[in-house]
Amino acid sequence: MANCLVTGGFGFVGRHLVRMLVEQGDKVTVFDIVPGSKFLDDIKDTFSFRLGDLGNWVHVAETVRDNQIDIIYHLAAAVPPLSETSPATAFYSNVMGTFNILEAARLFDVKRVIFTSTQSSYSEGDMLIPDDFPQRPNTFYGITKVCGERLGEGYWMKHKVDFRGVRYPIVNGPGRMLEVPGQYVVWAQQMPALGRPFKVFVEPDTEVPTLYVKDAAKALIDLAEADGSRLTLRVYSLLGYSITAQGLVELVKKHIPKADLSFRVNEAIMEQLRKLSIGRCMDSSAAKRDWGFKPAFGPEEALQDYIKQCTEYRNLLDYPIPDW
Numbered sequence: 001m002a003n004c005l006v007t008g009g010f011g012f013v014g015r016h017l018v019r020m021l022v023e024q025g026d027k028v029t030v031f032d033i034v035p036g037s038k039f040l041d042d043i044k045d046t047f048s049f050r051l052g053d054l055g056n057w058v059h060v061a062e063t064v065r066d067n068q069i070d071i072i073y074h075l076a077a078a079v080p081p082l083s084e085t086s087p088a089t090a091f092y093s094n095v096m097g098t099f100n101i102l103e104a105a106r107l108f109d110v111k112r113v114i115f116t117s118t119q120s121s122y123s124e125g126d127m128l129i130p131d132d133f134p135q136r137p138n139t140f141y142g143i144t145k146v147c148g149e150r151l152g153e154g155y156w157m158k159h160k161v162d163f164r165g166v167r168y169p170i171v172n173g174p175g176r177m178l179e180v181p182g183q184y185v186v187w188a189q190q191m192p193a194l195g196r197p198f199k200v201f202v203e204p205d206t207e208v209p210t211l212y213v214k215d216a217a218k219a220l221i222d223l224a225e226a227d228g229s230r231l232t233l234r235v236y237s238l239l240g241y242s243i244t245a246q247g248l249v250e251l252v253k254k255h256i257p258k259a260d261l262s263f264r265v266n267e268a269i270m271e272q273l274r275k276l277s278i279g280r281c282m283d284s285s286a287a288k289r290d291w292g293f294k295p296a297f298g299p300e301e302a303l304q305d306y307i308k309q310c311t312e313y314r315n316l317l318d319y320p321i322p323d324w
């Protein structure tokens with residue numbers, strides 16, 4: 001049994017991770033700037049919680065010290081669009097916040113820090129990106145994540161903090177709330193699973209790399225438990241699957257015949273997507289080779305899980321979305 005701290009444990013990926021850690025018998029402390037997640041109401045007595053801000057050294061240091069943490073799963077971050085409209089929030093949460101986590105790990109002998117970076121640390125367009133490809137992000141978000149990766153490597157090299165990280169593609173699953181162009185992957189499944197209409201706002205041949213949320217959370221546990229002597233990298237890119245918007249629509253209609261799903265392309269969003277250069281493919285062969293990364297959810301399995309979760313958590317997932 002490990003003593004785990006999950007920063008951002010009330011967020012989209014974090015709440016799946018918290019559930020998995022509790023289920024496998026770990027002692028879990030959630031650190032978050034928001035006071036709770038209704039998705040975890042059924043297990044709220046099985047973990048402890050510290051309300052705090054990552055950018056505040058005292059909040060972070062006291063939490064790590066008081067709970068004698070073995071492993072920090074560091075997921076909390078300012079994400080787009082907030083990171084782009086408020087560079088200060090992005091800096092204090094993502095750069096200072098990650099520095100505070102690493103410094104606390106060094107001072108209080110934390111065994112391992114698991115970090116969540118992003119495909120947005122690249123801006124290379126439509127190509128297969130190897131792990132050692134130069135990172136030149138075109139968003140504040142990406143810049144702060146590259147900074148987190150390098151800080152972590154520095155703490156590993158100079159202070160032997162066992163820093164390990166992943167670069168996620170778009171993580172999809174019911175309840176992802178980000179109002180960003182890649183969000184169509186989520187809403188094209190969540191809305192039909194709830195019996196709601198949805199107009200896909202990207203061109204049918206748009207294809208983005210993605211990873212189902214349960215695979216995203218499980219990968220962090222697998223990386224934390226991996227044999228350190230087999231790791232050839234500190235940060236690994238992950239890919240679950242890629243599917244075109246057209247392919248996704250056909251899949252949803254096959255499994256939910258009554259789905260009211262059609263295309264209404266929004267040129268402004270397509271322009272944003274092009275600028276983000278999001279249509280690229282992550283090479284996850286190093287993660288497969290070094291620590292056995294093996295996503296369990298392809299497009300079909302993911303959609304089945306949307307349908308299940310949208311039934312189980314209907315009251316939490318049936319919220320209004322923007323009309324793009």
Ligand SMILES: NC(=O)c1ccc[n+]([C@@H]2O[C@H](COP(=O)([O-])OP(=O)(O)OC[C@H]3O[C@@H](n4cnc5c(N)ncnc54)[C@H](O)[C@@H]3O)[C@@H](O)[C@H]2O)c1
Nearest residue numbers: 008010011012013033053054075076077093116118168171
């Ligand atoms: N969801 C994706 O598609 C995706 C893709 C690439 C990388 N990531 C990374 O994975 C991680 C988890 O993503 P997510 O989708 O769960 O994000 P999320 O926004 O749903 O959750 C982030 C959590 O961090 C908390 N938080 C934010 N700022 C904080 C601060 N200063 N102090 C304490 N807590 C704070 C939020 O309250 C929230 O609960 C993030 O680091 C994100 O950058 C996510």
